[in-house]
Amino acid sequence: MNSTAETPADRLVLEAVGFSLSALAADARIAIAFSGGVDSSVLLDAAVRVAGASRCFALHVHHGLSAHADAWLAHCEAFARERGVEFAAEHVEVSRDAGVSVEAAARDARYRALDGMCASRGVATLWLAQHADDQAETVLLQLLRGAGLAGLAAMAPEYLPAGASATRVRPLLHLLRAQLEQYASERALHWIDDESNADTRYARNALRHEVTPALAVHFPGFRDALARTAAHAASAQRLLDALAHIDMEEASRDEGRALSHDALLALDDDRALNLMRYWMRALGLVAASSARLGDALRQLREIGAAGEGHGLRIDHAGHALRSYRGLVYWEAGDSSEPADETTLAARAVSELAWQGESIWRLPQWRGTFIFADAGVAPGDPDTIPASVLQRAVLSARSRSGGERMRTSEARNAPSRTLKNLFQERGIPAWKRDVPLLYIGDDLLFVPLLGVNRAALPEQVDEAESRVKIVWREDLLIA
Incomplete structure (x- = not known):
């Protein structure tokens, strides 16, 4: 028109x-x-x-x-x-x-x-x-x-x-x-x-x-x-972003959610700071001042590539820059606790009276629990009897701190804190924000850790059909 x-x-x-x-x-x-x-x-x-x-x-x-x-x-x-x-x-x-x-x-x-x-x-x-x-x-x-x-x-x-x-x-x-x-x-x-x-x-x-x-x-x-100044600046920024993209390919870990400590420190200061700014934009974080980023890079260099970096903490806009097992990452929440003690923000509890559903979508967690039919496989430690899921209402809850589980099938084996199990398996802090699956008041399953054996009955019908529980983040769902 x-x-x-x-x-x-x-x-x-x-x-x-x-x-x-x-x-x-x-x-x-x-x-x-x-x-x-x-x-x-x-x-x-x-x-x-x-x-x-x-x-x-x-x-x-x-x-x-x-x-x-x-x-x-x-x-x-x-x-x-x-x-x-x-x-x-x-x-x-x-x-x-x-x-x-x-x-x-x-x-x-x-x-x-x-x-x-x-x-x-x-x-x-x-x-x-x-x-x-x-x-x-x-x-x-x-x-x-x-x-x-x-x-x-x-x-x-x-x-x-x-x-x-x-x-x-x-x-x-x-x-x-x-x-x-x-x-x-x-x-x-x-x-x-x-x-x-x-x-x-x-x-x-x-x-x-x-x-x-x-x-x-x-x-x-x-x-x-x-206007010409803005255009020149935009052109120069595109070149810096192209360089940062090259460096990101070398330093990126876990689909860009973390950087390799070694790869970051191998860059000179200007190039490392450019990468950090680019990485923060990619994560959707608010831009940090030059002084704050410069201080972060200084501290990273002081602890060295081999250092665990538990003492590193740079707070910024609701996040904290941390270093853990050779990785640098942003941890949500301005907590004063170290990375492996972080109490994650609570989400609303979701409940499900399980009647054989194969998927349970949890939008607030941006993921889905999958209940896969495993047939009759009593010897598989990653499966549970289907009757267990019908024993009480299932609930998905946030971590609150201090939760324990037993991963060993031995009845006399001690339970251990989720914190210790996550650390032992080298699971970085930003991956620990997962829903805990409860059956009634008993912790049943923890993504990345598996089934809590203490929640299973001592005697099971070996002929009973079993279920394998899997947690899938949205990004991984086909």
Whole structure:
């Protein structure tokens, strides 16, 4: 669906949207992040003119930070309906914790909500309305914060964040705010003016209202210059990422969840730090400061490749960097306990009255218990009589610390703590976050360790059918 462009601003906006649309399949649907401000109003209006209303979704996030938030939601829904566009909204809670930037918390909550709405609708493309002024402000903010190349690269025209279902596209990134405002005025669009945009206590607003106007007077082309800086930084970051990918192939262990201590320490400091930053991004962790990463690498070198590193602890954003048996890994939770004593975060208990089911899906654990028919195999220590599973309700529980089990078939053999068994088998801490399978109040099975022989009856019918229990993580399920 095309429209004849009548003015320079009209033509520029429609061409920008058309260019982004041309990269998509003819029937691909597009989600537009729609706040109701002038920028997203222009993007939604132009998307409808170029792609047609039937291909567009308008997605709104209600932060609840303003007294006008409900009115904004109503405005956005009406704006979308007027254009025949399907509309959806989601309310989010924004963290007000001390030390947490409200801007950053709102942004994180917004993107999580947008990604969720895209995923639930099967939409693979999310259009965002940031423009050239936003890009210039982002580069300036990152420069003032002392950011590295990844920060200076600012906002990419198109990218798929780790864990997101929709590719984020910014069709208007090379256009100026003034050009969008001209389009909106010519189209007689009505939009929301968020009062918080005038609050210069926020760093971005201070730049927008007090710094960039002065730059525009003395350096009229500063936006283009900063856009080139972002492009150069992005190019350099891609080269660093390519190098880190090469190093990752050598150092990666356990599908990237850990690094080889030896391989990491074999690199010089610059290259090792580059690998660590790349690895953290791949794991979805918040970027750490240069000082924190430098301290981590220093400590790793001090304990040496042969050291167990139990004393190593670098806390960062809800995780702790640890070293164990030649591997370096991030352990969830800012615990003060050593890695092999970690108490893992509790999950909701799940229960099952087993009646011969072959699988028991546990979404909160991202995995599945499989109950495989093993026939009549009384001598197999990894199987149990089917009647045991029907003795009481099965439950999957988190570790709470101090659990014990007996892996030996000998009745007089002592039970041992799960901690000791995990250590003995060299199972690293990040793999120990597994569901414990109970039958009634008795621990029956522990993934990676096996059956608790103490939970089995002393006398069994050797002719009884037996079951083999297996735990499979989602990634391993066919």
